[in-house]
Structure formats: C-alpha cells, structure tokens
Amino acid sequence: MLAVLLTILFFNQGLSLDNRGTSFITAFPENIAVYYGKTYNLFKITTLHPDTTISVTYMANGIVKTNTSLSEGIVWTLNLTKQVEESQLMSSNKTFRITSDKNITVLSVSGWEGRFQSHVVQPEQNLGNVYLVPSLNYNNIVKSFNLMMTSDVRFLNFRLMIINAVDMVKRVTIKQVNEMGQSQEDTITLNPYNLYQIPIDGLVRQINAEDKVAVILTHPCFDSNNCSCNMILNQLQPYVSNSNNDRFLVPPIFSARQLLVATNEPFQVCQSCFTPETGVWVQTSSDILSLLQNLKNNISVISTTIQVSLRLISPGLVLDLIPISKFSGCYLVDLNSSCNAALVIANTSSTDAVRMNDQKLPTNIIWRVINGTGYSCALVEGGRISTIWHPFARIGVYMIERLDSNNTYGSAATVINTDPDNGGCLLTPEIFVLGEDEMNWFKSREYCMENADQFARLNNESSQAKMTLSMTRREPTEGWISLRRSLYTTDWYWRNEDTFPPNVDFTYWENGQPDKPEKGLCASVSLDPSKKFKWRSARCCSKKKPVCYKRPKYFTL
Ligand SMILES: *[C@@H]1O[C@H](CO)[C@@H](O)[C@H](O)[C@H]1NC(C)=O
Ligand SMILES: *[C@@H]1O[C@H](CO)[C@@H](O)[C@H](O)[C@H]1NC(C)=O
C-alpha cells in the first residue's frame, strides 16, 4: 500500500511562485506557548481587483466570514484570537480556508504586543504532493549556536503541520530515516481541509500525499539571542526536480549560522563561485554549511548544480532564501511597525531603477554591494503598505522585522508578478478581444466602450502583432477596428475617444485595399492566407464582430 503511494511522484514543471490566487489554506501554529495568553493572530488579505468578494472559513466551527464588493488595494485585517493556534501533535480541524472570486494575496501574521511576524500564505496552485523536509534537530542546532536553552522540555522538536488542501479524505505517507540510515514509513489519514501536526526531530525526510497538501515547518519558541525565543513559521515549497544551476545570495543582515538543504539527489555546491561543478558534493538532506569555510566573514553567494530549497538558520530564525532563479519583478510589502523594513536585492548596475509604489526609493537608502555577485542589497523603511518593483530586472525582496531582543526575523515578501514590467506591478496584460456578436461599425464602437477600454487601434507594428496574436487564439475570423475615413476628404483616421492623434502613420492593408470610398468608409481586419489579419475597407453598416482593446492593468495603492 505504501509502495503504491510512494511511486506516484509528481514532478511539477515550471511551478510558479506568484503569490496571487483565489483559494488558500493555512493554519496558525502555537506561538511561544499555549498558556502564554498575549499572542494573537491576524490575516491580512489584500485585494488586487475592484469588486472582490472574499470568504474566510474556520474549519473548526464552520463559521464563514464574508466581505463583499471590496475595491482594489484594500487590506482586510482579520484579528483572530490565541484560540485558533494549534498546539497539539495530532489531527485537527483548526485550519482556515480563504477563497475569493478574483485574485488576492494573503499574509498570516503572528502577533504579540508590538511584534508582527508575517508570512505569505501560498495559493493553492503553488501547493504540491511531495515535499522534502530539511533535517532539523533542535538540540543540535541550539548546542551549535551556544545558546542558553530557555525552551520548555516539550518544545524540543521542530514540527510539521500537514494540511489537506482538498475536499476529500486523503492519505499522507511520512518517511523517516534514523541515524543508522534505516527508513520507516507511516501513513496518516487527513479529513477534508484538516491538518495533522507531527514532531520532526531531524528524522522526517519526505512527505508524499495523495493530493495537494500545504506543509508548514514550525517551532513555537526557537531560542534566539538574549534569552528570548521566536515562533518559526516556514511554509515548504513542493519538491520539483530541476537540474538547472542556481544561485543564492545570503544577505549579511541575517547573520547566517547554518545553511540547510533538503535534497534526494546528490548535487554540488560551492561558496563565492559561479561554477558549482567545482564545489563539494551534497548527498542527502543535510547541513551544507559545515562543508563551506569561512561563512561568517565572507558569505555572499552559494551556487548549486540543481535547484534546491536552501534555508538559512540563525538564532530564532529559519528563512527560505530566494534563489536568483525565483527573483521577481514586483512585490507587495506590508510593514506594520517602525521596527519593520524591506530588504531589497537588486543588480548593482540598476539599483537606481527600483521603485516603491510610483516613486524612486528615498535618497537616504544605502545600497551595499554583496561582494563578488554583481548584486547589492538595501534596507528600505517605508509606508505601511507598498509595492516594490523594478521596471526591467528581477529583484529579491524580504520582509524584515527587528524584534525586541535585537534579533532579525524575516520571510520573503509577497510576489505580485514574477515578470518585471515597465509600468509597475502588472496584474493583467493588455489584450485585444473579439466581441461575441456581429454588429455594424457604430454599434461595435459602443460595444467596445462598454465591455472593454477601447475600440481596437492598430497604430504601430507592435499593436498589429499583439492583435494578431490575440485573434489567432480564437476561431480565425474578421472584425471591425476603429479606423474609418472621412466622408468629405476620404482620408483615413483613427476614431479615438482619447487625445491620441487620429492620423494614420502605420497601415497594414491587404493587396488591392483599401477599396474605393463608395465601397466602404470603415475598416476591418480579416484572416488572410498568411494569417496576418490584414486590413480591408468595408461598408460601415455590414455586420462583423468588434475587435476591442483592454489596457494592461497595474496594481496601485
Ligand atoms: C491570477 O493569478 C495568477 C498567478 O497566480 C495569474 O496567472 C492569473 O492570470 C491571475 N488571474 C487574473 C484574472 O488576473
Ligand atoms: C472539529 O473538531 C472538533 C474536535 O475534534 C469537533 O468537536 C468538531 O465537531 C469539529 N468541527 C467540525 C466543523 O467538524
């Protein structure tokens, strides 16, 4: 039975790290201690589109909270009590399902007085069935850090929360490997949207589920400097087999003490070099840092021969490093207190181009070169909520919190779009759409104004190419565009609703077109043998489908 489950490995290709979605599942782990009443939990749900409806269901009591017709750029903060935290190592229904009719992003926040530890909740499409678990042994880590162990005895393990993301009973196989290298598999059953919490103690290596699950690595009170501790929440990324090289930049601010990798295939890794093939071999899930020299004084870039998840461990912190392959064009950061900041990593040659909302970064920002990498990093303090984006290059952004004991806590910021765009955080790209029904040219114009942004205007080669691309995705056909000729002068002009000049500098007429004015004063595009959608003149009263244009939509706050 177990063998059957284990052989079904799914290799998700091209898994996106875009954090927008319409369906999310998560849970709140124990923060500090179940008896420590001062902590609370929050969701910060951000709308990206106008007129968005969101529902949050707490599976433990079935209560649904709905918020309708929210406009874009609104943050719905749901303040939840300590009671929603799950401290028990067992099966539980203390999970939250968040669904919406349009894309949103979700942060879960574990709070305590002035402290806000924020984590991006991954949308359902970023979840998977197979997860590799880093081999984290609490005692060993705390000993190697020379920390005073303040934790309660019952906190001596890291934990995993495995959350069923589907509405069906599913089984999950947990593979453990002990110090002698012997492996053992256990199967648990998860009810719809329920979770199971297990201790990991360095032995659990892999999770194989029958269907999508969310997996959260957590610790209620990870000892940090100065006799304090932090709750840890680290949502694992599903396993993806990808044998491309990758690189990780380790920003000095996190004072890395260990780098931990989870892998089930050997790979090579090296520090401060660009050809990982010269590096040392890593065979299994292990601490790769012990293999690398001089980390504390000279940490910059770690190169690997395959794509892996690399976790940075320092007192009170377990952080997924954003690999350069997953750098993105636009992030959302929600900075609550004055102790928060965003850490931005950008190509040294274009740090000037980094934007916060629609502004350049404040002039007092200090960029520090990450030695030998071509990248620089900077701490940016800013407004409460903002976008940080780059018009043409991918960047890395972390949300940082400096906690009371002077420890740095952090996690990756919310990705709104992986691709950079000159206009900002692109939500939906520009597109030409064909109306459903045939109608005359005048009605077509009205139709486009009502159902899109414009009647199609093909004023240059690039618009023509984009229109052709959009049209060929549909049944090849013909349609009206906003070009017409004057009754008096018979000159062609673009019938614009805006201030755009009406003159026709670019044309794409079919051979023998346009026809004589008496054969038609309007223009259409139609599929020709070369599939180019060339232009023809036509009688304005004849019936064709309208070709409309929708502008690109950007996220603004
Ligand atoms: C919703 O977000 C996903 C990325 O997670 C994106 O691919 C998709 O186009 C978005 N949908 C809309 C309608 O914006
Ligand atoms: C959640 O679990 C509790 C305890 O097992 C149970 O009493 C309750 O009925 C469950 N709630 C739902 C909605 O299933």
Ligand SMILES: *[C@@H]1O[C@H](CO)[C@@H](O)[C@H](O)[C@H]1NC(C)=O
């Ligand atoms: C919906 O969200 C808005 C914006 O955050 C908030 O002011 C309002 O109280 C919320 N409504 C409900 C029913 O929670």
Ligand SMILES: *[C@@H]1O[C@H](CO)[C@@H](O)[C@H](O)[C@H]1NC(C)=O
């Ligand atoms: C959330 O509620 C708790 C108590 O219920 C309160 O102490 C805390 O200040 C609230 N947090 C926010 C951000 O509203």
Ligand SMILES: *[C@@H]1O[C@H](CO)[C@@H](O)[C@H](O)[C@H]1NC(C)=O
């Ligand atoms: C960092 O390490 C690299 C490779 O080991 C070495 O070449 C370089 O000089 C070191 N830089 C510093 C500042 O120590």
Ligand SMILES: *[C@@H]1O[C@H](CO)[C@@H](O)[C@H](O)[C@H]1NC(C)=O
């Ligand atoms: C932090 O969030 C809480 C609740 O959302 C809000 O009351 C408070 O003003 C925020 N603080 C800052 C500095 O933005």
Ligand SMILES: *[C@@H]1O[C@H](CO)[C@@H](O)[C@H](O)[C@H]1NC(C)=O
């Ligand atoms: C970069 O290297 C220079 C010397 O080569 C050193 O002074 C500086 O501290 C290093 N910066 C970082 C961020 O490691």
Ligand SMILES: *[C@@H]1O[C@H](CO)[C@@H](O)[C@H](O)[C@H]1NC(C)=O
């Ligand atoms: C930084 O950008 C420049 C110019 O686009 C490019 O030549 C260089 O390769 C980039 N550096 C890195 C480390 O990607």
Ligand SMILES: *[C@@H]1O[C@H](CO)[C@@H](O)[C@H](O)[C@H]1NC(C)=O
């Ligand atoms: C230890 O933490 C306390 C507050 O919790 C702070 O006042 C003190 O400065 C910290 N000491 C060090 C050495 O970080």
Ligand SMILES: *[C@@H]1O[C@H](CO)[C@@H](O)[C@H](O)[C@H]1NC(C)=O
């Ligand atoms: C806190 O961190 C800052 C910057 O790293 C350092 O200058 C300061 O001495 C630290 N404070 C304590 C109390 O450790």
Ligand SMILES: *[C@@H]1O[C@H](CO)[C@@H](O)[C@H](O)[C@H]1NC(C)=O
């Ligand atoms: C083509 O025209 C559109 C406006 O309709 C403009 O946004 C775009 O930049 C132009 N493209 C080129 C390559 O000139």
